[in-house]
Amino acid sequence: MRAFVLLFVLTFVLLGVVIWLSDFWHSDQSIARAQSEVKLGEKIYRDNCAACHGEKGDGKGPEAQRLKTQPRDFTRGIYKFHSTPSGSLPLDDDILKPISSGVRGTSMLAQLHLSSQERRSVIQYLKTFSPRFKNEKPAKAVSFSPKPHESKELIKVGETLYKDAGCLSCHGADGKGDNPSAEGLKDSWVFRFNPLI
Ligand code: HEC
Numbered sequence: 001m002r003a004f005v006l007l008f009v010l011t012f013v014l015l016g017v018v019i020w021l022s023d024f025w026h027s028d029q030s031i032a033r034a035q036s037e038v039k040l041g042e043k044i045y046r047d048n049c050a051a052c053h054g055e056k057g058d059g060k061g062p063e064a065q066r067l068k069t070q071p072r073d074f075t076r077g078i079y080k081f082h083s084t085p086s087g088s089l090p091l092d093d094d095i096l097k098p099i100s101s102g103v104r105g106t107s108m109l110a111q112l113h114l115s116s117q118e119r120r121s122v123i124q125y126l127k128t129f130s131p132r133f134k135n136e137k138p139a140k141a142v143s144f145s146p147k148p149h150e151s152k153e154l155i156k157v158g159e160t161l162y163k164d165a166g167c168l169s170c171h172g173a174d175g176k177g178d179n180p181s182a183e184g185l186k187d188s189w190v191f192r193f194n195p196l197i
Pocket residue numbers: 044045048049050051052053063067069070071072078079080081082095098099103106107108109111122123
């Protein structure tokens with residue numbers, strides 16, 4: 001009976017050790033995988049992005065001075081396009097969107113010559129430019145209600161909202177973005193920009 005109990009306990013201990021070791025092995029493997037993804041991302045970045053966004057990710061690549069809309073400085077970890085609440089880091093999928101679709105009206109073109117894996121890897125490299133990604137986690141995406149059906153009544157409500165919510169003060173009564181209060185606006189990166197082009 002005693003031998004049986006001993007065997008039972010030993011089996012448990014052995015099983016514990018095996019699980020513990022395999023955990024180690026798995027986490028080692030995922031660290032190695034993450035490192036090789038960043039390495040690939042670095043190469044993609046140097047070949048396709050650094051000319052505008054800069055070797056150091058500070059938005060000061062050699063092409064930047066020729067551009068009207070300045071390339072993003074990634075070192076502060078502030079992203080314009082994100083589905084997360086204001087002030088939060090973006091999700092990887094948020095960063096993927098401008099890379100895959102480009103940013104309308106700017107020199108940021110869709111990078112579809114890169115495979116999906118290459119675009120995902122370059123995101124991991126972009127994140128190394130800012131310590132925020134090490135110290136913080138992005139919040140959950142903000143959820144939106146489904147798009148309502150367009151109707152005359154709804155457009156009327158929108159017109160009132162456009163005035164009451166103060167959109168007009170920047171975007172102008174005709175939506176041209178030429179209202180005087182739009183003059184001198186600066187974005188988070190302290191560049192001048194216009195509400196609507
Ligand atoms: C020809 C110049 C140019 C090249 C090359 C370029 N970008 Fe951009 N990128 C820009 C500009 C300009 C913006 C800013 C758009 C804006 O502010 O509306 C931008 C914006 C972005 C954004 C949006 C950031 C945000 O704030 O949400 C991401 C992400 C991005 N670029 C990633 C890349 C990656 C990755 C590559 C290479 C695969 C790349 N870009 C290549 C010019 C460039």
